[in-house]
Amino acid sequence: xxxxxxxxxxxxxxxxxxxxxxxxxxxxxxxxxxxxxxxxxxxxxxxxxxxxxxxxxxxxxxxxxxxxxxxxxxxxxxxxxxxxxxxxxxxxxxxxxxxxxxxxxxxxxxxxxxxxxxxxxxxxxxxxxxxxxxxxxxxxxxxxxxxxxxxxxxxxxxxxxxxxxxxxxxxxxxxxxxxxxxxxxxxxxxxxxxxxxxxxxxxxxxxxxxxxxxxxxxxxxxxxxxxxxxxxxxxxxxxxxxxxxxxxxxxxxxxxxxxxxxxxxxxxxxxxxxxxxxxxxxxxxxxxxxxxxxxxxxxxxxxxxxxxxxxxxxxxxxxxxxxxxxxxxxxxxxxxxxxxxxxxxxxxxxxxxxxxxxxxxxxxxxxxxxxxxxxxxxxxxxxxxxxxxxxxxxxxxxxxxxxxxxxxxxxxxxxxxxxxxxxxxxxxxxxxxxxxxxxxxxxxxxxxxxxxxxxxxxxxxxxxxxxxxx
Numbered sequence: 001x002x003x004x005x006x007x008x009x010x011x012x013x014x015x016x017x018x019x020x021x022x023x024x025x026x027x028x029x030x031x032x033x034x035x036x037x038x039x040x041x042x043x044x045x046x047x048x049x050x051x052x053x054x055x056x057x058x059x060x061x062x063x064x065x066x067x068x069x070x071x072x073x074x075x076x077x078x079x080x081x082x083x084x085x086x087x088x089x090x091x092x093x094x095x096x097x098x099x100x101x102x103x104x105x106x107x108x109x110x111x112x113x114x115x116x117x118x119x120x121x122x123x124x125x126x127x128x129x130x131x132x133x134x135x136x137x138x139x140x141x142x143x144x145x146x147x148x149x150x151x152x153x154x155x156x157x158x159x160x161x162x163x164x165x166x167x168x169x170x171x172x173x174x175x176x177x178x179x180x181x182x183x184x185x186x187x188x189x190x191x192x193x194x195x196x197x198x199x200x201x202x203x204x205x206x207x208x209x210x211x212x213x214x215x216x217x218x219x220x221x222x223x224x225x226x227x228x229x230x231x232x233x234x235x236x237x238x239x240x241x242x243x244x245x246x247x248x249x250x251x252x253x254x255x256x257x258x259x260x261x262x263x264x265x266x267x268x269x270x271x272x273x274x275x276x277x278x279x280x281x282x283x284x285x286x287x288x289x290x291x292x293x294x295x296x297x298x299x300x301x302x303x304x305x306x307x308x309x310x311x312x313x314x315x316x317x318x319x320x321x322x323x324x325x326x327x328x329x330x331x332x333x334x335x336x337x338x339x340x341x342x343x344x345x346x347x348x349x350x351x352x353x354x355x356x357x358x359x360x361x362x363x364x365x366x367x368x369x370x371x372x373x374x375x376x377x378x379x380x381x382x383x384x385x386x387x388x389x390x391x392x393x394x395x396x397x398x399x400x401x402x403x404x405x406x407x408x409x410x411x412x413x414x415x416x417x418x419x420x421x422x423x424x425x426x427x428x429x430x431x432x433x434x435x436x437x438x439x440x441x442x443x444x445x446x447x448x449x450x451x452x453x454x455x456x457x458x459x460x461x462x463x464x465x466x467x468x469x470x
């Protein structure tokens with residue numbers, strides 16, 4: 001969006017302005033009437049418009065064009081020019097959203113000053129809008145685990161291209177954050193990031209929401225695809241998209257254009273597409289619920305987002321990040337996380353992944369005990385022991401003989417510690433106070449092995465996978 005559209009019914013005026021602007025380094029497009037003007041805008045929105053208010057042999061005059069463009073493309077600055085200028089016309093144009101009004105014959109220097117100011121104003125508005133979007137939805141990626149580093153490396157690579165990305169992973173694992181990271185570090189960072197929540201849009205409304213609509217009563221209402229023009233469209237839970245809509249989205253990806261519901265004009269869009277799903281799309285395709293052709297178009301670069309259970313090393317860092325964020329946005333206390341609480345968080349089950357961790361941190365800060373460090377007893381399911389220094393045995397453990405109970409405890413304890421340290425045997429040995437070789441022997445006697453997963457290593461029992469080794 002770096003050119004200027006000049007709309008005037010007088011060819012000499014159009015070409016004179018175009019020649020002047022080209023000498024100043026601007027790219028230009030020309031239109032003689034409203035139809036040519038709207039065709040140019042639908043093809044690609046200009047950076048600025050110079051619009052004559054009186055247009056001979058035109059379906060709409062300048063004021064009508066001004067109203068239409070400001071309704072559908074409010075960010076385009078429009079400078080009105082007229083050879084029949086008066087105060088009433090100028091006031092009417094400004095009220096309808098014109099940036100300025102210049103009377104013919106105009107002074108070239110004056111025109112260039114107004115154009116420069118209008119372009120700068122539009123640039124600042126775009127930057128402010130981009131900053132507001134970033135404040136509301138962060139694409140910040142945090143972590144140090146092997147699984148995280150592998151994910152980050154893949155995301156860094158795709159930011160340098162325009163390829164379509166398919167993010168897979170459990171609910172709450174951070175797929176949208178990954179998508180926003182790609183957007184914010186790409187050459188489209190200043191353009192919109194628009195999310196399509198496929199699971200929350202009723203099937204009968206999906207096409208209106210995506211493509212927009214045109215009615216005589218309300219005119220043109222832009223859909224999400226049009227709102228994302230120049231930027232990124234993110235299809236969240238793409239498997240939830242109705243089959244009828246899937247075929248139309250496939251056509252959009254192929255042709256980069258579509259027609260609004262109830263409309264006749266083709267709308268061209270420039271989009272980067274990022275999708276996500278928690279489902280197995282191969283199974284969805286086999287069941288006839290997802291189109292193979294659409295999958296092939298969307299799945300150019302598949303990236304798996306690891307669950308929090310494979311990123312346990314990152315949990316204390318993420319918890320501190322959420323504490324700082326809640327302190328900044330809600331004024332909640334900026335508490336530290338005690339070592340015991342950090343270890344407890346690392347050993348918990350996380351079916352809700354990062355979203356669940358965020359909710360737990362917020363709950364503890366709201367209901368917490370003062371402003372001191374967060375203690376393990378404040379976490380869900382971490383009740384206080386009956387007496388200081390005592391461990392309350394669970395029912396199953398209390399029924400076992402000492403040798404079997406000790407073996408069960410050691411197995412579960414070491415499984416937990418290894419996974420807590422991302423499968424790193426050396427760090428686990430240092431923490432539990434054993435020599436590395438002694439820990440290896442102990443793990444072998446307990447039937448505990450580790451295997452590579454998501455760029456790191458995960459501990460589990462030997463019978464789970466006979467091919468794994470330490």
